[in-house]
Structures are given as C-alpha cells and as structure tokens.
Amino acid sequence: MTSPTPGADPAGPQRRLRSRWLDAQLVEARQRHRVAVACQVLAGWLWVPQAAAIAWGFDAVLFSGGGLEALPRPLALLAAALLLRVLLGWCGQRASADVVETTIEGMRAGLARAAIARGPVWLRGERSGALVALSTGHVEATAPYYGGYLVARAEVACVPVVLLAAVFAADWIVGLVLLLTAPLAPVFMMLIGMGAETAGRRQLAALARAGAHFTDRLRGLDLIRVYGQGEAELAQVGAATETIRERSLRVLRIAFLSSAVLEFFASVSVALVAVYFGFTYLGMLDLRGTPLSLSTGLFCLLLAPEFYAPMRRLAAHYHDRANALAAVAEIESTFGALPALERDAPAQPLTPPAAAPAVHVEAVTLRHPGAAAPVLRDVSFEVPAGARLALVGPSGAGKSTLLDALAGWLAPEQGRIALPPATRIALAGQRPWLFHGSIADNLRLGAPDATPDEIHAAARVAQVLRFVERLPDGLETVIGERGFGLSGGEARRVALARALLRRPQLLLLDEPTAFLDPHTEADLLAALGAHLDGCTVVVATHSDAVMRWADAVWRVPTPGAPR
Template sequence: MTELGHNARGRLRAASALAVLSGWLLLPQAALIAHAVQRVFVENAPAAQVSAALWALLATLLLRAALGWAGRRLADQSVERIRMDLRARIARRLLERGPHWVRSQQSGALAERMGTHVDALESYFGGFVPVRAEVVWVPLAILVAAFSVDRVVGMILLLTLPLAPVFMMLVGWGAEAASRRQLQALARMGGHFADRLRGLGLIRLYGRGDSELRGIEEAAEGLRARSLKVLRIAFLSSAVLEFFASLSVAMIALYLGLTYLGMLNLRAAPLSLETGVFCLLLAPEFYAPLRRLATHYHDRAAALAAVDEIATALGPLDDAAAGPIARVAPVEDDALIAARALTVRHHAAAPLVLRDMDLTLRRGQHIALAGPSGGGKSTLLEALAGWLPLEGGEVRRADGLRIGYAPQRPFLFAGSIADNLRLAKPDATEAELRLAAEAAQVGAFADRLPDGLDTRIGERGFGLSGGEARRIALARVFLRDPDVLLLDEPTSFLDADTEAAVLRAIARFAQDRAVVMATHSAAAMAAMAQVWNVGDGRVRAMETRA
C-alpha cells in the first residue's frame, strides 16, 4: 500500500501535517471560549473586555478552516495522482502480459480492477492516511493539556483511550475479510454481466434470456448480501467507538458536576468554571480523530481488499509471459524477421500449435498461408506480430522494423471511420487518410455513407459488415506504412470484384515490402508469389512463382 502512494508521498505528508496543526488549534480555541465564559458569567465583565478574546477566537476558527481546506486540497491532488499512476501501471502491465493473457481473462473483471478497485483506494489515501497522523498527535496534545489543568480528567482520558482502538481492530479484521469477498463478487459480477451483454444476440437467438436473467439476479442478490454484511460490520465499528467515547465524556461530565456540587473533592484547589468548560470542550474533541478514523477504517479494509485484487494484474509475470515474445537483434542478410525453432502452445494443457519452425522473411516476399482451419495460420501471424508467448525458440526482428497487422476480427472503436484510421497515425492528414482508404477500397462504401469517412460507427464496427470492417483494418495497415504486412483473411466476406481490387491494392502497396497473408481464397493465393501450407505444427512450401 505504501508503494502505491510513493509518487504522492510529499502531498500526503503535507496534508497530514495540516490536519495535525488544525487539531492542535483546538487547544487555544477551547481556552478562548472557556476564558470568555469565565469573564462574562463569573466575573461579570462587560462585552468590551472580552472582545479581544472573541476576535482571537474568530481568527483561530478562520485559520482552522483555511488549514482544513488546504489539507483537503492536497489530499485530493494526491488521490488523483495515485489513481492516474496506478491505472497507467495496470495498463502497462497488461501490455507486458500481452494479448494472449488478456484474452484469457474476463474483460469485465479487468475493467473492475482498473475502475472500481482503483477508486476504492481514494478514501484510504484521501481520508484514512491524513486522519491516521491526526489520531496520534492531536489526542496526545489534548491529553497533555488535560493533565496540566486537571489530573483526574487526564486520567479518565488516558484510561479510556486504548479501549476503542482495540475493539476497532478486532472488528476491522472482519471488515477487511468481508470487503475482500465483496470486491471479488463485484469483479465476478462485472465480468459475467459484460460477457452476457456482448453475447446478447446469441442469448436471445437460443431463447436463454430468462435463465441468464435469473443468473444475473442471483449474482446481484449475492452482491447485495455481501455489501450489507460489510455495512453491518462498519456500523458495528462505529458503534463500539461511540460507546467508549460517550462513556468517557459522561464520566468527565459526572466528575465535574459532582465537584461543582461539592459532593466530590479530588482537587487541592477549587475547580473554576473556566477549567471545567475547557475540559468539557476538549473531551469530545479528544475522540473526534478516532471517530473520523472509524469512518475511514472501513475504507482501509476496502482498500486492502482492492490491492489484493489489483495485484492479480500487477503481479509478476509467469514464465510463459516473462520471456521475450520477440526481440530486436541482428538478423542475417536482408531478413526482416527470423524465427528459429519457433514453438507455440495456446494453453499449458493444449497441444503444440507450431513446432520447431524455422522461417526467414525478407523484403519483397509475398507469402500466402494456406491450410485447414485450426492448422495454425493465425497463430503464426500472431507469433510473428509478437502477440503470443513462445513455448520455445525465438523470433528476431530487424532494428526499427515496422509491422502492420490486420487480424481476422479487427477491433473498431466507437467513433468515426477516420478516427479508427488515425489509430495507426494520429497526425495523418486528410489526404493521407483518403489515399489509404482508397487503396483498401474503403471509399467504395464510405462514399455512400452520409458523412463519408467522418461517419460514426459503433464499438466493434457496429453498423458495418464484416468485409467493410476488414477493409478499414487494411486501410489502417496501409496508413502505418509498415515494412511487413501480416494479414489474416483480409478478403473474406468480399465479392469477387471487390476482392480482386483489394488484392491489386495490396500488391501495389507491398512491392518493396514483405507480406504474409493467411487465407482460404484461391484468388488470394494466386495473387501471392509463394504459397505455404500450415498444418500439424509445420510450414511446407507448396508453390513458388517467379
């Protein structure tokens, strides 16, 4: 937890210091109020004679307000910095783990870790951490002041102080465990709900709507029960503190009342009204930091549980993902990519998809990958692109190599077609966008849309056909201006004329570039200079044309 707040440590310490200073000002505030009461009600002094004390009291109140505002602002800035840094760390670690690991996780659960779980740290760093310092130093100052004016009041405060933290700690252990179970349930429900939303069409098609709805209702009911259990524990923690705080204040009030009535005499000197008021004003404030700590103690438990969940994404990489997927290293002659003894397995228990494969890709090579579905064509492209961890062997890339990859199911973001193209080159001009779109035959359908390339589409290309989405992905590759094109079924779902136009565009664009295209299309195979068969974990050259 301390490591997460490292970048904001200075602001957090400053916020804690300001909270302590504001608490220390309670002593002069209570002293000024008690002095004014003594002067007016006991000494019958006119208002003019206590005006100085009242002005000093006003200044103290304004200073405390200013310190509270500054401390709150520093704490909020610290929290925002921590949240941004943590989300950036999670995103970087997900990139390090690679698409293979990410695709094996529930996207909803990952989103919960970057969203709700990170937000769970807000109250810990913004509330619990500053109050934690206040709990140590403010009651200590009040305790010293209480002993200096009345040893009995000081002893009451001293003896009752340890009871509240001990019982809060006992309750807090249960709160932490309950919070962890609640966050785990929230992550599972988020992943479950996100998966069902994505498959909503299929669920309706197979008539599984009612059963899936019941499953979501059961998950929501379980989350509700866990949330209420966390709240019950939080209320119990507050009740324990309030009991001991109220008991202590009542004991002090009883002692002062009996002393004023002459029924109890534990002092060497008479008890003045000023001293009694001063002690009564400080008694509740003695426990105020503990009350605030109790308010945020549940936040600490929730933060600890959230950190455990975030550690799943931030934790050390396993052996399969820790090694280099592909590395920049010298390659022979004019080779762009060289694979040696390449071995790939999708899952630990799955059979090998590629086995001891050697492959050298040079500039100007145009290769079609043929073979049955599931034979390893897409896996080979993903391994060359650096998407998959390797079971064995290595993939070397030339220094400064640019790779353009168009997957079989390209992801298109919600936004305009132009926005999706600019993903490859954010500073692309309108002319560059238009040139790439025309080359990939995107203009053939975009020109018929209401706003052309500025037409907005939904997430995952909603509103476009599969062939149109593939052409946008191909245009994105063209715009990147890569040295190597890795294309997975770029002409599927296209009619014969459009397919021929797309293949001609690929051939023109890739004259001095390397192309590896996975395809089942006879026309696409005929357009490539070489055809390799992928199957049984091996690659075999079937045909080479001049």
C-alpha cells in the same frame, strides 16, 4: 503470486504488501498529501488554544468578576483559533481532493498500461466487463482510503498526544482517565475490522461479476432475443443485483458497528471525566488535595471529546481501508500479481530500420497463456527483407498464433524472433475490431494525421471503395461497434486499409482474401503487389491465389507430422 479466493482471510504479509502497493500510488501526490495531513493535524492542535480561550472567557466573566471588560482578549484568541481552523480545514480539503484526483487518475492509467503490456492474447482471455470494473468501481473504492483513512490515521498519531499533554498539564487525574481509556477503542475497532476486508472483497467481487455479466449480455442482446432467453437473463441480473444488495448491507453493518463501538467508549470516557468533576465540585470527592478551579474543569471537559474525535474519524474511515484492500486483492487476482503501475516517462527514441526488415524465427515454441501444451514447437524459418511469405496449414495449426508472436503480442516460451528494433509493424487479423464511428474514423486509427488523399488511396488498394461507393455517405458512413453494418469480408478490408495507412515495414495479414470472390481477390493482390514495395509481408492463408502471389510458402508443422 497466487491470490486467495474471495472470502479468504489473507495472511498478514500479503495484507501488508497490498497496503504498501496502495501507498506507493501516492508517488505523484506525496507533497499534496503531506499538506492535507499537516492542515488536519494543525487544526486539531488548535483545539488547545480554542478551549483555553472559552474557559478563560467564562472564568473571567462569571467567576472572577471581571465583567464584559475582560472579554476582548479571550474573544480575540478564540476568533484567531476559529479562523485558523477554518482556513486549515479549507486548505486540507482542497489538498485532499487533489490527492484523490491525481492518484485515481494515475492508477487508472497505470492499470491500462499494465493490461496493454500483457498484450492482446492475455486481453482476449479476460472479460472486458470485469476489466472495466477494475478501472472504475475497484479504483474508485480506493478514493476514500487516500482522502479519508490516511489523513485520519496521521491525525490519530499526532493530535491526541498534544491534547493529552495539555490535559495532563491542567489536571493529571483527567489525563490519567483519558490515557487509560484510549487503548480500548482501537483494540475493539481492530477486532471488528478483521471481517471488513472479507466483506468488502465479496461486495467488490459481486459488483465485478454483475458488471461483466451485464456488459456481455448487452453485447449479445440480439442473440439473446433470437433464442428467447430474455426473461432468463433478466432473472440472472435480478439475482446478481440482490447479491450486491446483501453484501453491501454487510459492509455497511460492519462500518456502523465499528463507529458505534468507538462512540460508546468515547462517551463513557467523557462521562467519567464529567462525573469526576461533578463530585469534586460538590465536595464529595477530593483526589487532588488542592481546590480545582472551574476554568480548569471547563478546559478539560472541552478537550475530552476532542481527544477521542480523531479516533472516531478513524473508525468512520476504517472500512474505507478494508474496501481499498479488497479492491487491491481483486486487481491482484485479475493480473495474477500486483502490477507495477509505471508512470509516464519520456520514451527513448529508437531509430527505425532504413528499409524493409528481415525476419528470423529461431527454434520458437509458442504457448497460449494457461494452455496445457504449446501450439507450436521448435519452429524456425527466415523471411528475407522485402519478401512475401505465405504461412499455410490446416485451421488450428497455429498460423494466427505465429502472427501474434511476430507482432510482439505473444512472447515465445523458447527460442527467439529476431527483428530490427523500432520496426514499424501492422497486423490485419481475422476478427478486426472496428469502433462505432465512420469508416474514415476507423481508418485514421492507423495514421491519425493522414490526409483525405492518403485515406482514399489506402481504401482503394484494400478494395474498400468497391463497397463504400454503394453506402449513403461513402467513407463517412457510420458503422456500429465490431463493424456492425459491414459483412465479414468488408470489415477485413477496412482493417487492411487501416494497416496500410500505418506505412508498415512489416505487414502481417491473417486470411486477407477470405470471403472475397476470385475477381476481387485478384484485384486486391494486384493492388497490394504494386503498393507494398519496400515492405516485408507475412500472410496466413488457405488461398491458392495468395500462395502464388507470395514469394515463398512455409507450411506450419502439425503435431506428429514429419518436419
């Protein structure tokens, strides 16, 4: 599905599809949403007895001559209506808050699962700042839709009908005035709202771009300072901030305009009702043919503003719908289609293979997402169970891509990769991601329940202890994000130890001995050879020592080379 560019007015079917996608996220909070709607609707219906109690009390005391003795019953009815409305309002707010919290939490988790499902290859092509903006600002933009717009929409559908029926029962002329003026407000609100989604999407797109830009620049702050581009980057941040300010004000203008239009029509309609009663009581207008009691007039005047109140609230929340649809459009644009946000489900247990697996690669063609041509075409080879295979070829030939495919991160365009189900796989790549924290914490990602002895053993095999012993706190030494504080070779050894802790049945290594001196490389290969019994190994390398260590060598075919 191709998403329209920001600023384009999406077609009606596409807007409905996004709206259905938004509503589908309520699946876990559907019951609480119904509670919130029911509380709001019941509170609106209670305006009928509340207005009747006020009109009854005034009529009894001021016009019927009943005095203060006539007040207890209307006051009791008024107190009961007010108390019920307060309780319903409180329950509705609690339920609505729970709906928003549950739905937003589920949406964020679902987007994370959808991103993970697309694999690291897809993630590498996305700006991390933009993905963070999706799960923070964009998801947060949908909160008022669930907490405000949907409830107001249900209230508009249910409350005015009951109030109109009550007014018609009291005076058909006032009911006719309300009935004829009611459609004007939604029509004008829809006309104004046509540009709300476009403005909201432009605002969210500006926020996402600014967030991604700022995050990327923070990561490369040292490089920016080295090249003396600090002032230029500050100017770009300032320009992005100004763009956000302008687009936010456009959204606010639309929101205020829609509310002002509805307030205008509601005020005019209430004024018409008031003028009608005024002229009737003065004897200047007689459309009924029968006398109009003051209690009837007061009852209708109290209900007339509340007849429009749900529509005013809907107008106040109408831009929330536009913002939510704009956020969904940005999510659709990032993922290429609206992702199916799967909920947590019990995993079906799979029995892992009892021993090291054999690997069969059959006529596989691999293409990076968005690439014009495949990086590998029609490649086939086998790795016997427990064997070590070295992938050899020039840089850019596709060795790392092939390892990604073996790890399940990249699906073949053609052909297949056959592995036993539930095979435990570990990959130590050329550019391992190390988190801010201690070296031991980074190792525990491979096995969160690993004992100190197991961590120490994996670090010894991967030759991590060679450089850790020189650090002030050993394995508890804190390193920065992306392994700041370690050399490239040291970071790769930490990643290798982390992979070994996983106790893999298939171990994939990408240039594991790069940047190592011959003595350290020999020690690493000897330790791996003794440690990896019962494990199938596929290693991409340029090293002659690694080729000699492997049981077999497979040369990655380059374009134009004979097979």
